[in-house]
Amino acid sequence: MATDPSKYKLNHSMLRVKDPKRSLAFYEFLGMKLIHKLPNPDAKFDLYFLAYDSPSALSHGNVWTDREGIVELTHNYGTEDDPNYTIANGNTEPHRGFGHLCISVDNIQAACQRLEEQGYKFQKKLSDGRMRHIAFVLDPDGYWVEVIGQKSLENTEGVKETDVATYRMNHTMIRVKDAEASLKFYKDVMGMQIKRTSENPKNEFNLYFLGYGAPAKENAPDGVAPTADQEGILELTWNYGTEKDANFKYHNGNAEPQGFGHICISVDDLDAACARFEEHKVDWKKRLTDGRMKNIAFVLDPDGYWIEVVQNEKLKTRANW
Structure with a gap:
């Protein structure tokens, strides 16, 4: 099965947040709507996916993997009650990225x-x-x-x-x-x-x-x-x-202190897309076959930023999100 990069979408950008209630209120005030939530109580984190979804929105009503412009908020349980927990926003030295x-x-x-x-x-x-x-x-x-x-x-x-x-x-x-x-x-x-x-x-x-x-x-x-x-x-x-500068390096948001997590690409055929990335000799953070989660992969870009890769479920059903 071939993969066609022209069918890929820049699906979402992930940010870790301290207090999901405050963050949801902010992004909803900007007009976004919570279109999907993935609770993970066993691992003690929840994922919130927000997007513009009015009738005039570019991907109104689409399944979440068949969209662009989503903001994913990741909340690790307990951070909202920890007075010492802060997010690295990526704009302060030495953690810019x-x-x-x-x-x-x-x-x-x-x-x-x-x-x-x-x-x-x-x-x-x-x-x-x-x-x-x-x-x-x-x-x-x-x-x-x-x-x-x-x-x-x-x-x-x-x-x-x-x-x-x-x-x-x-x-x-x-x-x-x-x-x-x-x-x-x-x-x-x-x-x-x-x-x-x-x-x-x-x-x-x-x-x-x-x-x-x-x-x-x-x-x-x-x-x-x-x-x-x-x-x-x-x-x-x-x-x-x-x-x-041989020693120069940006902070990818996943080393401590954490903040931004990744961008995510949704693709037409996940297995074929990952095979194509393999042919390009990418650096992997996680192959499809690694770990328990067989429906996502993570590629590293030249600066070490994480790029999640998921299946566009409109084009091919794979995961029961």
Whole structure:
């Protein structure tokens, strides 16, 4: 059985959370819906899968493995009652790696005002710094959630309303040491396409946006990302020179202190996809045949970030999730 990478989806991004009630309240306030839950009382952890699911959402009503733009929250029992338990958000030294999630919204000023009125803190407000078209709100664990607009600022100036049903879970950002190696991996092995590139030589960093499905819009308005209407985008951030430092390494979120866990790709045929990855001589964290869980595998990217691989259950039934 062959596998077709064009049918793959960037299904979800996993974050560990301290208190699921607080985290669920935050992401539901952003308009997401709990579409699936996997309780694991024997192992003392639960998994919560949230996604945009309004009638206008890109994958409304789909089985959870047949979607892009899901946020998986992992809760290990007891952390909510542990005053010393904290999450590594990926943005503080020496544990930088994962950067942020990003949602795109209809009216960015109104969306940020709504978050501020609810009492959520910001890492960067729209009015901070020179970049007036993006903001970063903090979730209850201190993870950064970027907010970008689906329309130009001029078209939303003075608009007071925002409709969460129009929001998208747009992208997940991770920092990479060697852009060339990472781009080759995500294109050749994971089958993604580069949708857009943002080069910033003055500030010595580049951003690469990759994913599956349709290409970016060709005629996006000024100040609007060409991929703002999409979900399931992976943003790779490369800071110039890191590839030349033999000792440089990013934190993958799974070594202590923990935080971000993995991204997940859903595939057309899990066995065939894993056989293809084997042909590409990937580094495995977990093969399908390892351990008791025979329905998931984990591949390691060039920086040691974990990539979960699961079956798209719409295309082929495999697991009783």
